[in-house]
Amino acid sequence: MENILKNKLWSISSFIENKKYSFNKDEILSHLPGKFIDEAIKSISSWEGYSSTPLIDLNKLNDELGFKNIYYKDEDKRFKLKSFKALGGAFAVNKIADEKGDITVATATAGNHGRSVAWGAQRLGLKCKIFISEFVSETRAEAMRNLNADIIRVKGNYDASLKECIKQSNLNNWEIVQDVSWEGYKEVPKLIMAGYTIMIKEIIDQINNDKITHVFLQAGVGGMAAAMIAGFAKLSKNIPKFIVVEPENADCVFKSIQNNRPTSVDIKKETVMGGMSCGDVSSIAWEILKNSANYCVTITDEAISSAVALLAKGRLSNEKIIAGECAVPGIIALIGAYNNKDYLNKLELNSDSKVLLFGCEGLTDKIMYEKLLDDGLKKI
Numbered sequence: 001m002e003n004i005l006k007n008k009l010w011s012i013s014s015f016i017e018n019k020k021y022s023f024n025k026d027e028i029l030s031h032l033p034g035k036f037i038d039e040a041i042k043s044i045s046s047w048e049g050y051s052s053t054p055l056i057d058l059n060k061l062n063d064e065l066g067f068k069n070i071y072y073k074d075e076d077k078r079f080k081l082k083s084f085k086a087l088g089g090a091f092a093v094n095k096i097a098d099e100k101g102d103i104t105v106a107t108a109t110a111g112n113h114g115r116s117v118a119w120g121a122q123r124l125g126l127k128c129k130i131f132i133s134e135f136v137s138e139t140r141a142e143a144m145r146n147l148n149a150d151i152i153r154v155k156g157n158y159d160a161s162l163k164e165c166i167k168q169s170n171l172n173n174w175e176i177v178q179d180v181s182w183e184g185y186k187e188v189p190k191l192i193m194a195g196y197t198i199m200i201k202e203i204i205d206q207i208n209n210d211k212i213t214h215v216f217l218q219a220g221v222g223g224m225a226a227a228m229i230a231g232f233a234k235l236s237k238n239i240p241k242f243i244v245v246e247p248e249n250a251d252c253v254f255k256s257i258q259n260n261r262p263t264s265v266d267i268k269k270e271t272v273m274g275g276m277s278c279g280d281v282s283s284i285a286w287e288i289l290k291n292s293a294n295y296c297v298t299i300t301d302e303a304i305s306s307a308v309a310l311l312a313k314g315r316l317s318n319e320k321i322i323a324g325e326c327a328v329p330g331i332i333a334l335i336g337a338y339n340n341k342d343y344l345n346k347l348e349l350n351s352d353s354k355v356l357l358f359g360c361e362g363l364t365d366k367i368m369y370e371k372l373l374d375d376g377l378k379k380i
Contacts, residue, residue: 076362089116200231309376
């Protein structure tokens with residue numbers, strides 16, 4: 001496998017150290033309060049069908065890279081939605097419905113967040129409107145229809161679908177349940193992010209409070225990445241290094257860290273990592289990430305299918321793992337760092353490192369997965 005991993009497709013496109021890094025638990029939890037996190041964990045852990053998702057040891061990959069441990073949080077097992085997004089949107093719908101009763105909820109999505117909102121609405125018998133871009137697959141759209149959601153397809157990218165969602169919701173008095181925040185819209189995204197933090201609670205329990213040294217975090221608008229950092233701030237005595245990973249064509253967090261201010265990215269070409277194809281960082285996420293992310297890196301689409309295939313064939317661990325396109329960027333970035341001695345040294349990755357990766361989605365799009373798997377098998 002060493003020859004496969006040394007291939008130049010396993011590389012980091014861009015790398016930046018956050019010169020403003022200054023981890024402050026109180027500051028982080030002022031943006032995502034601990035009471036939100038506590039309430040989310042208590043609520044979600046009581047839901048029917050809840051159980052911790054597996055934390056898998058990527059021992060075969062680690063045999064090649066030579067770290068202490070590489071852990072992979074497998075969100076393919078998250079309820080029936082097969083994504084960490086199941087945690088956030090559904091929790092927010094619950095909270096809003098508790099306060100406002102019989103409502104119609106609406107959101108814009110690349111797929112997984114919309115399924116969570118639709119699932120949350122279905123559980124409570126609420127109406128749900130989902131706005132998607134022209135680039136969202138019909139497979140993902142149908143999955144949301146199967147949860148009784150009305151699907152509105154919008155010409156353009158994710159940002160265009162979000163604008164239309166906001167417009168129609170204001171006209172029709174629908175409750176927006178969005179995982180990105182903006183001026184005047186912050187409370188619901190906080191609820192969504194709080195829902196994600198139960199993953200950190202599970203991980204701490206699964207490693208018996210062992211020390212994680214490095215965490216690779218995928219970012220679209222930055223909500224999951226910021227939530228995981230807040231989860232560590234609230235629940236862990238240990239603070240690892242946080243490395244944010246983005247597609248090179250949708251690197252709004254990278255550009256924002258580089259410019260020391262929220263920076264929009266005009267997405268010229270869509271990435272296969274559709275759930276991470278976002279041009280603007282969430283304002284709440286930015287307030288956490290701007291001082292708490294140690295590094296930001298970008299990757300291309302080139303190794304996505306190979307990573308999917310290696311996991312599926314049990315080449316990276318003793319288990320065969322089903323991983324969607326947005327589940328593998330952390331793996332690619334980790335191998336990319338290993339292949340670049342300068343990055344390896346800057347990240348201080350060595351034989352004592354205990355690395356955490358998030359397999360944030362599984363089989364959420366069967367057609368896309370089979371296409372990636374077929375392509376990846378030809379490469380490995």
